[in-house]
Amino acid sequence: MAQKILVISGDGIGPEIMAEAMKVLDVLQRDGLTLERGEALLGGCAVDATGEPYPEATKKKALAADAVLLGAVGGPKWDVLPREQRPEKGLLGIRKSLGLFANLRPAVVYPQLAEASTLKPEIVAGLDILIVRELTGDIYFGEPRGIETRDIDGTTQRVGVNTMIYSESEIRRIAKVAFEAAQRRSQRVCSVDKMNVLETTQLWRDVFTEEAQHYPNVQLSHMLVDNAAMQLVRNPKQFDVLATGNIFGDILSDEASMLTGSIGMLPSASLDENGKGLYEPCHGSAPDIAGQNIANPLAMILSTAMLLRYSLKNEAAARRVETAVMEVLDRGLRTPDIWKEGMQKVSTKEMGDAVVQALARQA
Numbered sequence: 384m385a386q387k388i389l390v391i392s393g394d395g396i397g398p399e400i401m402a403e404a405m406k407v408l409d410v411l412q413r414d415g416l417t418l419e420r421g422e423a424l425l426g427g428c429a430v431d432a433t434g435e436p437y438p439e440a441t442k443k444k445a446l447a448a449d450a451v452l453l454g455a456v457g458g459p460k461w462d463v464l465p466r467e468q469r470p471e472k473g474l475l476g477i478r479k480s481l482g483l484f485a486n487l488r489p490a491v492v493y494p495q496l497a498e499a500s501t502l503k504p505e506i507v508a509g510l511d512i513l514i515v516r517e518l519t520g521d522i523y524f525g526e527p528r529g530i531e532t533r534d535i536d537g538t539t540q541r542v543g544v545n546t547m548i549y550s551e552s553e554i555r556r557i558a559k560v561a562f563e564a565a566q567r568r569s570q571r572v573c574s575v576d577k578m579n580v581l582e583t584t585q586l587w588r589d590v591f592t593e594e595a596q597h598y599p600n601v602q603l604s605h606m607l608v609d610n611a612a613m614q615l616v617r618n619p620k621q622f623d624v625l626a627t628g629n630i631f632g633d634i635l636s637d638e639a640s641m642l643t644g645s646i647g648m649l650p651s652a653s654l655d656e657n658g659k660g661l662y663e664p665c666h667g668s669a670p671d672i673a674g675q676n677i678a679n680p681l682a683m684i685l686s687t688a689m690l691l692r693y694s695l696k697n698e699a700a701a702r703r704v705e706t707a708v709m710e711v712l713d714r715g716l717r718t719p720d721i722w723k724e725g726m727q728k729v730s731t732k733e734m735g736d737a738v739v740q741a742l743a744r745q746a
């Protein structure tokens with residue numbers, strides 16, 4: 384039976400970059416990939432059409448699909464709406480309804496783009512790490528929470544309260560995702576915690592250590608989060624898979640993405656317990672350049688490669704797409720965001736066409 388994907392272009396540059404990802408899927412389908420593609424609205428365009436950022440029809444299709452490919456949502460036009468109708472609400476809604484708990488963000492520095500990083504090229508050239516972040520637990524969601532009034536040393540004061548909490552099962556399921564991802568890569572997981580101070584993360588470390596028994600070919604190491612933040616800028620190439628909880632992952636994944644220096648190159652995946660996922664570029668809808676045919680479509684195309692790898696379990700097709708992207712970079716083609724002197728400046732469409740040609744040459 385053909386696998387079903389739901390395509391959501393969204394707002395701003397979303398439709399432009401998605402059109403290029405669709406050309407890539409066209410080639411793969413011509414070469415034998417069987418796939419059913421549906422379409423749906425999310426974000427600002429959904430508000431315009433239906434009054435809702437995450438319409439019921441989109442939810443139905445998303446739940447029925449094997450994977451969802453998303454461009455980007457949002458823009459100034461909708462920022463004035465009540466919070467419930469904002470495009471971002473649609474994004475949170477779809478993530479929640481699909482039960483996505485694992486966020487995978489690769490930070491890859493293509494040797495051709497090493498100079499775009501703010502770090503020295505020799506520190507980042509060839510970098511290829513994967514941050515696996517837990518998305519649904521931790522201090523972001525723990526109860527009790529809030530700002531309350533307490534009597535402290537005889538004075539009444541406001542007190543801010545948040546609760547860091549992880550259950551064993553929540554840790555175990557994210558550990559599995561990290562170990563399985565490492566099996567497809569260099570077989571190394573570094574689990575990041577703060578076990579010297581926080582009991583929650585002592586449990587995190589214990590459960591990762593237990594779960595590692597089931598993956599004898601994967602080497603597990605542990606690192607405290609403050610050291611991990613430092614090591615990411617000192618010697619990032621020491622890492623393969625870096626696994627961590629929600630709050631530490633929030634910070635470390637942004638730090639890691641900046642090592643690459645080019646937001647238009649960064650894909651991401653968010654997965655549920657069964658490998659179903661939502662795949663999207665790390666960047667937003669870039670309203671400042673929308674409609675100009677200058678957005679970089681490579682993060683979108685690389686998100687499509689992640690969809691092929693993690694939800695459709697088609698490693699060969701994923702590699703084909705990634706190799707084609709490498710080839711166009713080798714040829715010196717650059718959209719304006721990654722362009723430098725001596726390179727050939729191309730539009731969104733020309734970049735997509737070049738990836739398609741590179742794919743066709745592989746067949």
Ligand code: NAD
Nearest residue numbers: 455456457458459647666667668669670671672678679720
């Ligand atoms: P942004 O990522 O859209 O843009 C930041 C900067 O990077 C801009 O200068 C933009 O032109 C540039 N940029 C982003 N993607 C690019 C690409 N593919 N090629 C070339 N340049 C690119 O972030 P922002 O400006 O803070 O947000 C704009 C809108 O996107 C907001 O409405 C925000 O809420 C929304 N947003 C959506 C998502 C999402 O859909 N997942 C994520 C972040 C922001």
